[in-house]
Amino acid sequence: MIKILFIKVNPIGTKNLRLGNEENEIRNALQASTNRDDFEFHTRDAVTIEDLHRDLEQIKPNILHISGHGNKEGVLFFNDSEGYKKEINVLEFCDYLNNYKAHVTCVFLNACFSLNGIDTLEKQHAHIIGMRDEIPNDTAVKFAKAFYTSHFNGKSVEESFNTAKSIVRMDDYDEDLIPKLLASEHLIKKDDDDDKLGESKLRLISEAEIENAKIESKQNIKEFTIWMIVLGTIAVIGTIFSIIYDQGKFLTTVSSAGPTSIIFFPFRWRMTEKECINAIAEMGIRRLQFLERPQLSDTEIETFNKQFFKIRELKLKRWIK
Known part of the structure; x- marks a missing residue:
């Protein structure tokens, strides 16, 4: 404040x-x-x-x-x-x-x-x-x-x-x-922290960069949601098609399980993006708290910037795991 x-x-x-x-x-x-x-x-x-x-x-x-x-x-x-x-x-x-x-x-x-x-x-x-x-x-x-x-x-x-x-x-x-x-x-x-990000250890990331990171994650969520809808629709259509034209269970199971299992990947990525947005929001709050202080050490600024840049990297690692 x-x-x-x-x-x-x-x-x-x-x-x-x-x-x-x-x-x-x-x-x-x-x-x-x-x-x-x-x-x-x-x-x-x-x-x-x-x-x-x-x-x-x-x-x-x-x-x-x-x-x-x-x-x-x-x-x-x-x-x-x-x-x-x-x-x-x-x-x-x-x-x-x-x-x-x-x-x-x-x-x-x-x-x-x-x-x-x-x-x-x-x-x-x-x-x-x-x-x-x-x-x-x-x-x-x-x-x-x-x-x-x-x-x-x-x-x-x-x-x-x-x-x-x-x-x-x-x-x-x-x-x-x-x-x-x-x-x-x-x-x-x-x-003086709004020109370029991460070039100097003596500059905090800017508020604009934090906001842009949140916007990027929200856009990714929209894209992942579209993929989930598309793959889900394919799974449903495939299941209906198999039931109508295949009397055996094998084709029905394979045709429906394939697209359905694929949905899991964008879904998990979508959930991780939400975690990313929450993490970025917390970084924004910490930045405001930093600005209330008269001086920050180089180590504090460097650590804060590195934590911000690693949010995307850590998100991918969690997804792979």
């Missing part, structure tokens, strides 16, 4: 950003997605640093999304205890988030100038999405909606970012007004 913590920060005295609209767009994208059961979406309003600390400890989000205000000095605004703005240095804030590298894999700072001071940050433990300049609120909402629409439907953080950036760019915005991604080298291994 991938957890998203959506923080709305609009302190007293700051411009009203209508952050509820952004929340609604993201919720609608989640409800319309094919993978909505794989995500938890939590929201918080008027958050202080103390509130955020509690939520990070209790919810343990994978994606921390903060929508609000920032300024050119590299400051993010949070609420103080009375609802007014409290200025937090964005570099210090990112350093604080390193305490949650066990589960936070993406930080989405949907606020103006939110990358000021950290655009040269190196070796961060999470992907960071933010703005180098002031950005219109409508654009920020459009980008967030496009990003989550892609992410909820199976794309990685990097792929979702690139898709959303392309959508915003088509509105002819200046490049400086388009959100930026500071990709974590630490996590690229997990996200």
Whole structure:
């Protein structure tokens, strides 16, 4: 389960950003997605640093999304205890988030100038999405909606970012007004897994490959079922023919037993394909569990990939036995 913590920060005295609209767009994208059961979406309003600390400890989000205000000095605004703005240095804030590298894999700072001071940050433990300049609120909402629409439907953080950036760019915005991604080298291994399968030990098999394997097995089941029907029909016709034209039992037995026995082979193969689909589904669940972790060892990734590739091979061995 991938957890998203959506923080709305609009302190007293700051411009009203209508952050509820952004929340609604993201919720609608989640409800319309094919993978909505794989995500938890939590929201918080008027958050202080103390509130955020509690939520990070209790919810343990994978994606921390903060929508609000920032300024050119590299400051993010949070609420103080009375609802007014409290200025937090964005570099210090990112350093604080390193305490949650066990589960936070993406930080989405949907606020103006939110990358000021950290655009040269190196070796961060999470992907960071933010703005180098002031950005219109409508654009920020459009980008967030496009990003989550892609992410909820199976794309990685990097792929979702690139898709959303392309959508915003088509509105002819200046490049400086388009959100930026500071990709974590630490996590690229997990996200860059959809080009080719099995070429690198450092890349997990992709969700698309898992889905394609299930589709292939389902197609095989259809083909085996057709063969069973054809052979069964032949067996029945042969039996009827033998009964009518052969008074002895020998021809009747041979003509019916032959095709009937042949049915056993596609039937057994069909049942093994069903076992294969179940095994592939379990691999898909394990993959999602892997993606919730900040880092996997090369050995874990290599072992997982080998197990997936051997499903078809093991299926054939079981069939032969």
